[in-house]
Amino acid sequence: MEENAYLASILASIFFLIASMRLIRLHRRTRERPELLLGLYFAFSGIYYLGYNTPSLLQFDAWPAPINLAIEWAYILGVFPYLLFIRSVFRPAATWAGCFVAVCSVCLLVGTLLLTQDGTVDYALTNPWFVVQWFGYTAPCFWLGWEAMLYRQNATKRARIGLCPPIVANRYLLIALFGCFQVFACLADLSFANEVGSSETVSLLTDALLGGAEIASVAVLWLAFFPPVRYTNWITRRAVILPTPMDG
């Protein structure tokens, strides 16, 4: 694993697992699907990050191949509910969104199946199936960031006339930032695969990009899912809400 980024990944895995428990508990109360889908994504991601980084943390060489495969599939399985979350929340009726989910799903399944066909996970930029799989998990992160940013623009306008709580408009921004940071992490994956495939070492830049993206992701999710009262009050105070003309 990278020199220091594994510490950030361990932090992310713990946070993802806590967030998943919170979301699944919320689903049990509300019976609504979006929180379940997002909760499953964070649960699978948390398991993946924890499993992937345990050898670095406990300082042993690597898991046996079957465990490595199981960890790889845990992450991939988590991307499906992530895709369904984005579609069901932002584009429930759009045909293109359904097609996009299907394309990403095929990339994930085919990429991962062929990437692991010899029983090991072959991270290398020269392996075309790695790139196919990479697209399958990177595109949803970009999609989430894009949609949340679009909705944030309109939510800010709605907040001005009292139709959207300012903290909700801010949450769109935080989730958009999470999507962006995850895209950075995915770009660092490409650099990681390139370096590991050619020299078995990881550059400081890749290490910093991976670690930084994970820490930034945790920070924005913490503000989104567990907003401190002081932060909520600050966002609410900053919001501009138009008075009703009839109120004078």
Place this chain on the structure above:
Amino acid sequence: MATDLFDLAAEKLETSTEMDRLASRGTLRIALKEAGLDAHKLTVTQLRAVFEKLMPKELEARGVSDAAATCQAAMNEIAISADSIGIASAASPDDVFKRLGES
């Protein structure tokens, strides 16, 4: 006859002011854009906020006298008509994002 809330609101705006169909629909679209709302996913609550906070200014700019009272009267009629033709409120991403911060 109006098929959705946007059509209904545009019709009421047309009959409450001296604007023609094109002008009333255009004015409504401008107000909805300023409010960050989608014309096809409008709810009565959202429309009421637009008619209270944004539409009076738009109507005044188009020379409608007593714009605030006109908006209030039009909105009351819209709410009754929307109720009678069964236009319901739709769930939105805002509801989801609101819940995500709940403990």
